[in-house]
Amino acid sequence: MKEKSRRFLAVDIAYLGLMILPIVAGIVLKVLTKPASDSIEITGAQIYRTIPMPVQDLVITESQINSWLVMVAILGLCLFLTHGLSTRKAGVRQHVAEWIVETVDRLVQDSMGTYFMGFAPFVIAILSLSAFSSLVTLFGLYAPTSDLNVVAGWAVLVFVLITYYKFKCGPLQYLKSFAEPVPFLAPLNIISEVATPVSMAFRHYGNVLSGSVISVLVAYALQALSNLVLGWLPGVLGEFPFLQIGLPAVLSVYFDVFSGCLQAFIFAMLTMMYVSGGFPSDLYFARQAEKQQKKMKTKKMEVM
Amino acid sequence: MQNLDVISVNIWQILISLINLVLLFLMIRKFLYQPVKNVLAKRQSELDKQYEAAEEASRAAEESRAKWEETLSGAKAQADEMIEQAAQTAKWRGETIVDEAKSQAAGIVRQAEQEAQLERQKALDDIKREIVEVSGALSEKVLEREINEDDHRALIDSFIEKIGENHE
Numbered sequence: 001m002k003e004k005s006r007r008f009l010a011v012d013i014a015y016l017g018l019m020i021l022p023i024v025a026g027i028v029l030k031v032l033t034k035p036a037s038d039s040i041e042i043t044g045a046q047i048y049r050t051i052p053m054p055v056q057d058l059v060i061t062e063s064q065i066n067s068w069l070v071m072v073a074i075l076g077l078c079l080f081l082t083h084g085l086s087t088r089k090a091g092v093r094q095h096v097a098e099w100i101v102e103t104v105d106r107l108v109q110d111s112m113g114t115y116f117m118g119f120a121p122f123v124i125a126i127l128s129l130s131a132f133s134s135l136v137t138l139f140g141l142y143a144p145t146s147d148l149n150v151v152a153g154w155a156v157l158v159f160v161l162i163t164y165y166k167f168k169c170g171p172l173q174y175l176k177s178f179a180e181p182v183p184f185l186a187p188l189n190i191i192s193e194v195a196t197p198v199s200m201a202f203r204h205y206g207n208v209l210s211g212s213v214i215s216v217l218v219a220y221a222l223q224a225l226s227n228l229v230l231g232w233l234p235g236v237l238g239e240f241p242f243l244q245i246g247l248p249a250v251l252s253v254y255f256d257v258f259s260g261c262l263q264a265f266i267f268a269m270l271t272m273m274y275v276s277g278g279f280p281s282d283l284y285f286a287r288q289a290e291k292q293q294k295k296m297k298t299k300k301m302e303v304m
Numbered sequence: 305m306q307n308l309d310v311i312s313v314n315i316w317q318i319l320i321s322l323i324n325l326v327l328l329f330l331m332i333r334k335f336l337y338q339p340v341k342n343v344l345a346k347r348q349s350e351l352d353k354q355y356e357a358a359e360e361a362s363r364a365a366e367e368s369r370a371k372w373e374e375t376l377s378g379a380k381a382q383a384d385e386m387i388e389q390a391a392q393t394a395k396w397r398g399e400t401i402v403d404e405a406k407s408q409a410a411g412i413v414r415q416a417e418q419e420a421q422l423e424r425q426k427a428l429d430d431i432k433r434e435i436v437e438v439s440g441a442l443s444e445k446v447l448e449r450e451i452n453e454d455d456h457r458a459l460i461d462s463f464i465e466k467i468g469e470n471h472e
Contacts, residue, residue: 044308058316061308067321071328078336085339087347094343101340121333129328149314153321209310 008084015083018076022069026141029065042213045147063147070132070144077128100124111269112276119272126154126268134208134260138252145263146209148201155197155204158271162196165279170287200270207263211255219248436460 034046045061052058081097090098101120104127108120133144144150166174178189226243439460 042310044310044312047306047308053316056315058320059308059314061317064317064320067324071324071331074328075331075335078332082336082339085343087343087350097336097340098344101337101344121337122329124337125325125329125332128332129325147308147317148311149317150321150324152313153318153323154325156318157322157325 012080012083015076015080019073019080020076022072022076023136023139023141026066026069026136027139030062030141042216045142045144061147062142063144063150066136066141067129067133067144067150070129070136074128074132108272111272113281115279115281116272116276119275123268123272126271127264130154130204130264130267131261134263135256137212137256137260143208143212143260145204145260146212148205151205152197152201154267155201158200158274159194159197161271162274162278165275169279169284196274200267204263204267207259211259215248215251215255218251219244222247432460432464435464 033048045063047059047061048065049060050057051060081093081100083093084091085094085097101124104120104124105117108116108123112119130145133150137143166177178186178193180189222243223241226241227239230237230240230242436457440456443456
């Protein structure tokens with residue numbers, strides 16, 4: 001019994017390590033590679049390596065690395081939460097895991113319908129990846145969500161899903177929908193179709209990036225103000241940016257925590273809305289039933 | 305070290321990010337969603353089983369209770385019947401005994417009466433004979449002669465009859 005519990009604890013610690021170590025690794029990597037600077041720098045992610053590829057060079061950037069680290073941390077969290085699940089004695093951990101699954105299940109059920117219940121893990125994945133990617137800024141890391149490419153990848157995947165379900169519902173109907181209400185509006189229809197992923201990607205990326213930009217600007221302005229007002233103090237006191245205490249923290253709570261979670265939620269909700277909106281399931285089932293009936297009829301004819 | 309522009313599009317990065325999301329989806333389904341769902345389903349099935357067992361138990365209890373009640377009421381009725389039967393038997397037997405005793409007594413009385421009658425007859429006969437003898441002897445002595453036996457007897461008989469009548 002004791003041996004078993006000790007092993008259980010060891011596995012727990014391993015999972016916790018899997019959760020925390022990626023963040024530590026990210027911080028260490030940043031400290032090692034990024035030179036500290038006093039000036040404002042509003043740039044994209046840092047490029048670690050460039051790999052020549054056809055069409056465009058593949059660049060391995062901070063955002064890629066951070067996003068992988070976040071994925072590993074999420075994997076650790078999942079393993080930690082589901083470690084030692086039992087039907088009788090449910091601990092806090094299991095309650096959290098069950099709460100996550102049941103809440104997302106309910107969300108998917110309400111906004112997409114029972115046909116799309118398989119989307120629940122996907123929604124959890126979007127929510128967690130997006131939220132944690134934005135929240136790594138709390139550790140001073142570069143948020144992968146403030147890189148357009150990362151969010152665009154997710155939006156493209158969502159676009160693929162939307163198109164797949166529209167096609168599944170009725171290929172001819174889907175193609176015909178471009179020529180409505182009049183055929184010469186087809187270009188506009190195509191643009192509106194493509195606008196979906198573009199708007200999703202830019203919304204998410206823009207929100208997170210603007211948050212960090214504002215944070216940097218405010219911090220810099222406060223430093224300048226501090227130098228101006230309190231610069232006459234002797235020695236270290238004069239150099240210390242006292243005014244930077246307070247306001248940036250409040251801004252961080254809004255831009256990093258609230259906005260990050262909100263954008264994750266918005267992205268997930270939009271995904272559900274678009275996918276289920278492009279697939280009227282009752283219409284689909286009606287068509288399936290019709291097809292089935294036709295098949296039956298032809299079979300009967302053959303038998304006759 | 306170089307930095308990316310704030311707005312830059314890189315196809316490969318987009319592709320990597322897409323694959324990342326798919327991978328994370330698979331991981332979450334494998335390591336979070338399905339285990340939790342399995343546990344929930346298992347718990348539900350266990351609960352169902354428990355409920356079923358409880359219902360089964362209560363139904364069995366109800367059944368056995370009904371059976372016992374039936375048995376109990378049957379036993380009561382049986383006991384009542386037995387008591388009644390016993391009472392009847394006792395009554396019947398008592399009546400029989402009384403009847404027997406009565407008839408026996410009547411027999412005894414009748415026998416006694418018969419015996420008494422017989423005795424009386426015998427006594428009467430004895431007396432008659434003695435009286436006849438005595439009266440015969442007396443008459444012989446008085447008349448010094450033999451009287452007609454038959455006349456004599458008839459006379460005596462009538463006499464005795466009379467005595468008997470008076471006597472009774």
